[in-house]
Amino acid sequence: EPEVTQTPSHQVTQMGQEVILRCVPISNHLYFYWYRQILGQKVEFLVSFYNNEISEKSEIFDDQFSVERPDGSNFTLKIRSTKLEDSAMYFCASSETGGSGANVLTFGAGSRLTVL
Amino acid sequence: DQQVKQNSPSLSVQEGRISILNCDYTNSMFDYFLWYKKYPAEGPTFLISISSIKDKNEDGRFTVFLNKSAKHLSLHIVPSQPGDSAVYFCAASAREYGNKLVFGAGTILRVKS
Numbered sequence: 001e002p003e004v005t006q007t008p009s010h011q012v013t014q015m016g017q018e019v020i021l022r023c024v025p026i027s028n029h030l031y032f033y034w035y036r037q038i039l040g041q042k043v044e045f046l047v048s049f050y051n052n053e054i055s056e057k058s059e060i061f062d063d064q065f066s067v068e069r070p071d072g073s074n075f076t077l078k079i080r081s082t083k084l085e086d087s088a089m090y091f092c093a094s095s096e097t098g099g100s101g102a103n104v105l106t107f108g109a110g111s112r113l114t115v116l
Numbered sequence: 117d118q119q120v121k122q123n124s125p126s127l128s129v130q131e132g133r134i135s136i137l138n139c140d141y142t143n144s145m146f147d148y149f150l151w152y153k154k155y156p157a158e159g160p161t162f163l164i165s166i167s168s169i170k171d172k173n174e175d176g177r178f179t180v181f182l183n184k185s186a187k188h189l190s191l192h193i194v195p196s197q198p199g200d201s202a203v204y205f206c207a208a209s210a211r212e213y214g215n216k217l218v219f220g221a222g223t224i225l226r227v228k229s
Contacts, residue, residue: 107161
């Protein structure tokens, strides 16, 4: 069964360092997402990406965050200068369509980011 | 942002019995509702969805009921199995909001054998 793969599974970084989280979405999917879950809290939407541009972003997704699809298969989330409160599990997801019908997202296993 | 609420943090059920997981929402613009299951160290996996124009959708042991007037939906699992033990997330989407999923806080289901 097709799956979304994420790397690394766990990253520990110092506050202020840049972090790049990588994702390989399902190959025929057109819509890509990043969500995060801070320990004990709900899964929160960060950003959606379609046709090589951001289609929507949340208030969390400030100037410290950026996304890129550098080579047609990878989808990356970059945090320029990490803060303690960025510690969370980051989930990448993709979906076949953002149009009619339920938008069923397929999620990766997540990348746990720990900022010290 | 409290648009999707799951007020029960946890639920414990005996194997073979019915599990009922509840979800409430506030935004009448939502047009699809989805349930996801999450095991530790894995991402959420899709279980079942329902359109806002339906009141029931069934898939094997899983049935979702939607009460639009009450802005309430529930997921029924019958019979419950120990492998169903996981965190269950309710999610909703609206075409007007780009179809992104808005998640509830999740309910931990424990099925005891």
